Amino acid sequence: MKVAVMGYGTVGSGVVEVLEKHAPSIPKKIAGETLEVKRILDLRDFPGDPHQELFTKDFNDILNDDEIRIVAETMGGVNPAFDFTAKLLKAGKSVVSSNKELVAQKGLELLNLAKENGVNYLFEASVGGGIPIIRPLNQCLAANNIEGLAGILNGTTNFILTMMIEKGMPFDEALRLAQDKGYAEKDPTADIEGHDACRKVCILASLAFGKHVYPSQVDTQGISNITLEDVSYVASADGVIKLLGQIKHISDDRIAAFVSPAVVYHGSQLASVNDVFNAILVRGDAVGDVCFYGPGAGKMPTASAVVADVIDCAKHIKRRKYFGWGAGDEDYVVDYKANIKMPFYVRAKASETEAKAKFTTVKFLSRKGQPSDEIAFITDAMTENELTEKLEGMDVINIIKVTDY
Amino acid sequence: MKVAVMGYGTVGSGVVEVLEKHAPSIPKKIAGETLEVKRILDLRDFPGDPHQELFTKDFNDILNDDEIRIVAETMGGVNPAFDFTAKLLKAGKSVVSSNKELVAQKGLELLNLAKENGVNYLFEASVGGGIPIIRPLNQCLAANNIEGLAGILNGTTNFILTMMIEKGMPFDEALRLAQDKGYAEKDPTADIEGHDACRKVCILASLAFGKHVYPSQVDTQGISNITLEDVSYVASADGVIKLLGQIKHISDDRIAAFVSPAVVYHGSQLASVNDVFNAILVRGDAVGDVCFYGPGAGKMPTASAVVADVIDCAKHIKRRKYFGWGAGDEDYVVDYKANIKMPFYVRAKASETEAKAKFTTVKFLSRKGQPSDEIAFITDAMTENELTEKLEGMDVINIIKVTDY
Numbered sequence: 167m168k169v170a171v172m173g174y175g176t177v178g179s180g181v182v183e184v185l186e187k188h189a190p191s192i193p194k195k196i197a198g199e200t201l202e203v204k205r206i207l208d209l210r211d212f213p214g215d216p217h218q219e220l221f222t223k224d225f226n227d228i229l230n231d232d233e234i235r236i237v238a239e240t241m242g243g244v245n246p247a248f249d250f251t252a253k254l255l256k257a258g259k260s261v262v263s264s265n266k267e268l269v270a271q272k273g274l275e276l277l278n279l280a281k282e283n284g285v286n287y288l289f290e291a292s293v294g295g296g297i298p299i300i301r302p303l304n305q306c307l308a309a310n311n312i313e314g315l316a317g318i319l320n321g322t323t324n325f326i327l328t329m330m331i332e333k334g335m336p337f338d339e340a341l342r343l344a345q346d347k348g349y350a351e352k353d354p355t356a357d358i359e360g361h362d363a364c365r366k367v368c369i370l371a372s373l374a375f376g377k378h379v380y381p382s383q384v385d386t387q388g389i390s391n392i393t394l395e396d397v398s399y400v401a402s403a404d405g406v407i408k409l410l411g412q413i414k415h416i417s418d419d420r421i422a423a424f425v426s427p428a429v430v431y432h433g434s435q436l437a438s439v440n441d442v443f444n445a446i447l448v449r450g451d452a453v454g455d456v457c458f459y460g461p462g463a464g465k466m467p468t469a470s471a472v473v474a475d476v477i478d479c480a481k482h483i484k485r486r487k488y489f490g491w492g493a494g495d496e497d498y499v500v501d502y503k504a505n506i507k508m509p510f511y512v513r514a515k516a517s518e519t520e521a522k523a524k525f526t527t528v529k530f531l532s533r534k535g536q537p538s539d540e541i542a543f544i545t546d547a548m549t550e551n552e553l554t555e556k557l558e559g560m561d562v563i564n565i566i567k568v569t570d571y
Numbered sequence: 572m573k574v575a576v577m578g579y580g581t582v583g584s585g586v587v588e589v590l591e592k593h594a595p596s597i598p599k600k601i602a603g604e605t606l607e608v609k610r611i612l613d614l615r616d617f618p619g620d621p622h623q624e625l626f627t628k629d630f631n632d633i634l635n636d637d638e639i640r641i642v643a644e645t646m647g648g649v650n651p652a653f654d655f656t657a658k659l660l661k662a663g664k665s666v667v668s669s670n671k672e673l674v675a676q677k678g679l680e681l682l683n684l685a686k687e688n689g690v691n692y693l694f695e696a697s698v699g700g701g702i703p704i705i706r707p708l709n710q711c712l713a714a715n716n717i718e719g720l721a722g723i724l725n726g727t728t729n730f731i732l733t734m735m736i737e738k739g740m741p742f743d744e745a746l747r748l749a750q751d752k753g754y755a756e757k758d759p760t761a762d763i764e765g766h767d768a769c770r771k772v773c774i775l776a777s778l779a780f781g782k783h784v785y786p787s788q789v790d791t792q793g794i795s796n797i798t799l800e801d802v803s804y805v806a807s808a809d810g811v812i813k814l815l816g817q818i819k820h821i822s823d824d825r826i827a828a829f830v831s832p833a834v835v836y837h838g839s840q841l842a843s844v845n846d847v848f849n850a851i852l853v854r855g856d857a858v859g860d861v862c863f864y865g866p867g868a869g870k871m872p873t874a875s876a877v878v879a880d881v882i883d884c885a886k887h888i889k890r891r892k893y894f895g896w897g898a899g900d901e902d903y904v905v906d907y908k909a910n911i912k913m914p915f916y917v918r919a920k921a922s923e924t925e926a927k928a929k930f931t932t933v934k935f936l937s938r939k940g941q942p943s944d945e946i947a948f949i950t951d952a953m954t955e956n957e958l959t960e961k962l963e964g965m966d967v968i969n970i971i972k973v974t975d976y
Binding site: 180184187188191194195290296297298301302305306307308309310311376435437438450452453454455456457458459460461464466467469470471472473474476477478485 | 702781
């Protein structure tokens with residue numbers, strides 16, 4: 167069976183490499199079929215690359231080639247990936263994608279197009295890189311009503327936080343180290359401000375609860391205001407600060423979804439997820455908590471997830487997989503600030519007496535070198551709106567959610 | 572679609588409960604079909620149970636009922652479960668199972684029967700209870716050559732070891748507590764001596780590498796010789812002792828598989844798996860390490876995995892899923908003692924000088940109250956046969972493998 171790859175960057179070149187390396191073992195998995203890369207689309211030149219005869223700059227070379235049945239889209243970005251993918255699905259080709267931005271923005275439309283045309287649109291690699299999560303959510307946990315999910319979904323920010331927690335490295339220095347190691351982009355905004363994690367939350371929420379969630383519906387906060395002082399206070403409460411995507415089921419018509427730094431206590435499986443690793447915890451009504459851990463990015467892990475989808479498409483070439491989600495209404499994602507109760511970490515220029523006057527129970531934290539006019543504490547569970555009201559008049563330095571995952 | 576349940580014990584009654592509870596949401600997952608329990612097979616009476624009209628003591632009531640298309644086998648044990656399952660598959664019914672003993676002993680025969688008869692035999696619940704592992708291994712990691720697996724596969728022994736490590740509770744006391752809590756049987760042999768973990772290793776190895784591995788091929792050691800002294804020495808090296816099932820790929824024709832206590836260093840995802848939880852770490856050539864964590868047993872988690880398989884059968888009622896493994900030859904599982912190099916923990920009545928004379932590099936450990944004539948150390952990587960030879964003449968108290976997972 168002939169395959170094309172669109173986008174010959176890190177992941178795309180990995181896909182070609184995995185397909186070539188595994189060529190001998192793949193036929194065992196798809197009833198004797200082989201998988202062969204016939205075309206690679208990229209506008210750039212790759213002098214010296216051994217695949218010269220496969221490269222094309224013209225999308226139509228793939229679209230109009232009837233031999234090509236499966237296309238791996240590893241271009242990233244919404245355009246032109248959306249246009250290309252839509253045309254391929256309409257032409258009766260299955261498409262697999264690692265493009266979280268596209269799936270988060272246009273998943274509903276593309277899944278519908280796949281359905282109408284009797285082909286598959288799969289995107290295991292779009293969340294958690296090499297970690298199997300899309301398929302387990304869809305199939306293995308089918309007998310559960312999902313109560314919620316929480317994930318460490320961005321490797322770059324997890325690396326930075328790990329350096330802050332384990333080495334006492336300030337945020338800026340940790341960011342520079344992440345850039346030096348190639349984990350963070352020159353412009354790190356998408357990672358640092360939580361936009362990348364937000365896209366993955368959209369995909370997980372859409373899949374877990376069956377209605378499309380768009381990035382604009384997910385309240386998103388990054389990690390740039392986390393300091394070593396916060397890390398230190400939280401450590402005294404036997405916790406760590408992680409950038410979490412959290413999704414909570416409220417009713418069949420309502421969910422909450424948000425991305426933010428969060429205090430995770432040791433004992434949670436998420437607390438020991440370090441460096442660039444990712445993990446996704448799923449809470450089901452029957453199974454309880456299950457957790458999926460692994461490399462959340464990187465050339466070969468992500469490529470192997472793309473190729474697993476290619477293999478799955480090849481297995482199911484004559485039939486569609488049940489898979490997809492519908493449209494949500496405008497109120498589908500509620501304002502978590504008014505609806506979700508949780509404890510909060512608060513750091514402020516204030517006295518313990520002031521805090522006690524505002525909250526019925528507070529747990530005070532401490533750190534080395536704590537100034538006498540600074541306090542930090544964990545509140546009882548309440549909504550963020552209630553918290554904001556209670557904190558009125560207090561000189562607050564930072565607020566961090568405390569997760570129950 | 573009509574379903575039958577064989578065996579109304581903990582898991583079987585959970586399966587009926589999950590099917591009933593999820594009845595409203597299941598049709599969304601299988602193109603509008605409902606799933607209804609028509610028969611429950613058990614030789615016992617269940618006075619007061621609301622399913623009286625469904626109970627039967629006669630297997631033929633299920634076998635000969637053409638309306639029943641899917642059967643959940645939650646009886647446990649090889650007989651009569653094997654006989655019943657074989658007859659059902661031959662009669663064109665799909666069977667799903669939580670019975671690890673049966674799958675480990677007879678998986679090859681039953682998968683072949685399913686294939687011959689165009690039906691499915693699924694067993695997600697047989698390993699790791701509610702943790703999705705069978706399907707991710709089979710599908711999501713399809714683009715990887717699996718290099719090895721390691722798992723904490725038995726909740727009872729993990730609970731006992733956790734009590735020893737965290738509470739300093741001696742083995743016997745921890746076992747009694749596990750029995751009081753209902754985690755361990757009155758006769759705890761199958762758990763304590765590693766037989767249960769061994770069956771799960773067989774299933775994982777068969778699936779990961781495509782050839783059936785039988786319990787008799789897996790060298791199995793339990794945890795009954797682990798003492799608080801060992802726990803304490805290992806803690807000084809920043810490690811914990813876990814009962815691990817380990818599988819290593821050697822070549823396309825050879826693997827190693829063994830169950831034993833093992834030293835796991837902090838930093839491994841397996842080190843933080845506590846109490847009755849299970850985890851399975853899979854090492855792929857492309858993805859690296861991925862880890863699946865969750866409740867390894869218990870009524871509802873296991874039942875939810877069985878029902879997920881029932882749902883999958885219902886989705887695929889008219890076609891078989893690619894799934895299965897072939898026969899291995901006699902030499903397929905090699906003697907790990909001669910073939911696998913690893914470091915070992917050794918405790919002995921000896922002097923450091925004696926140890927240094929036998930090993931080029933050793934890392935000495937310490938514990939509170941360590942007698943002056945006792946040493947404990949970690950060796951370099953070597954085979955167990957080499958270790959045994961080197962240790963000749965030394966008064967050894969205990970030896971524990973050190974894992975690289």
